Amino acid sequence: MNNKFIIAIDLGGTKIKASLFNFRLQSKAEKIFTTNKFKDKRVLIQGIVDIIDGLIEENGLSKKNILGVGLGMPGPVDSEKGKVYFLPNICGWKNVFLSRILKNKLKLSVFLDNDAKLMALAEYNFGSAKFSKNALCITLGTGVGGGLILNGRLYRGQDNAAGEIGHLPINLSGPICACGSKACLETYVGNKRILALAKTVFQRDISLEELSQKARQGDHKAISVWEKIGECLGVALSAAVNLLNLDCVVIGGGVAQAGVVLFKEIKKTVYARSMLVQGKRVKILKAGLGNRAGAIGAGILVKERLGI
Ligand SMILES: [Zn+2]
Structure with missing residues (x-):
């Protein structure tokens, strides 16, 4: 598992944070983008794809090295179906099957959950609620x-x-x-x-x-x-x-x-x-865990869903 990695995307109302974790969820690389750079839903989804592709390439990896992608979303979602109901602070999102869309574009396993739930997962596993x-x-x-x-x-x-x-x-x-x-x-x-x-x-x-x-x-x-x-x-x-x-x-x-x-x-x-x-x-x-909690939680989600 030494050459296996997990990508976490923490999508916020103002910033998008992309993290590359090793199998033990230690951070290997991180990039931050401003959310409003991506004007509408279609552009934002393509932006996420490009960010993930960029992270893989810049770190000398290929998709074979990536176990999966976890996303933290700032709003209500159906985590099982990978569906975003809506995002109160980002316009234009309603009933979007984001996991499926990203999976098709990236050819990687993609899982998502609400960002606060991911924070809870992270704080429970590694942080103050341990x-x-x-x-x-x-x-x-x-x-x-x-x-x-x-x-x-x-x-x-x-x-x-x-x-x-x-x-x-x-x-x-x-x-x-x-x-x-x-x-x-x-x-x-x-x-x-x-x-x-x-x-x-x-x-x-x-x-x-x-x-x-x-x-x-x-x-x-x-x-x-x-x-x-x-x-x-x-x-x-x-x-x-x-x-x-x-x-x-x-x-x-x-x-x-x-x-x-x-x-x-x-x-x-x-x-x-x-x-x-x-x-x-x-x-x-x-x-x-400070502002790392969302990303770490997204990493835990990937591991949980893949049963590893
Ligand atoms: Zn309210």
Whole structure:
């Protein structure tokens, strides 16, 4: 298996990350592209094909060396059928049998799953949820995704749609969400909302990086923004903790970089708002694999599906 490799594509709303892994899922090469370079669905699919072909060629490999391709998609999918239902933050995707299309073009085995589910798989196998049996992994970004590990296995639900903590309503009424509902957690803690809240507080545009940096330096205005976000997250997580009696919640994604202030507020709220037994049990942890989790999860998916 020394000359066998796996390719993982982590498709995000802003970036596409392509990784070449060896059989043990150690990264051998990585390339990053901007998603909006690929204008529509057809161009994006061809772009993915070219990225994969390029990765194989640039590393002196041929398709015989590739065991399979795993894709992490930022939206609901049917992993078994390799079908993308839709992508809330990338236009023009509806009911696309992406695995089949890519398989035909690449002549390689192709598997896909929702990116947050892949993150959960990765954190459970190699990251912060490694010693956990019941974990919720949540990824904070433009969208808010989630993946559940229950009784030591990724829980998919009846339609492979379980784990969508970002679309847990946290209020009776509230902002309209990309999913079509309202008052979903994502509308309170997604990047857009954080930026809007920060703009109100600072009376100017401020980036997430600057907001995190200012909070770390003790800026009260920045801290107040992260506290508000942490409180909303804490409320939603309390619901999940009470419902599922989790032993850990793993938080990743760009926003998790806000660090201590955000985590302090999340923990405070979860312990205050969840029931005694469940609240005492659960640990709130930062993701261990950072932005590599999606790609590693896609690699695990390939190995699982091929039974190797
Ligand atoms: Zn929603």
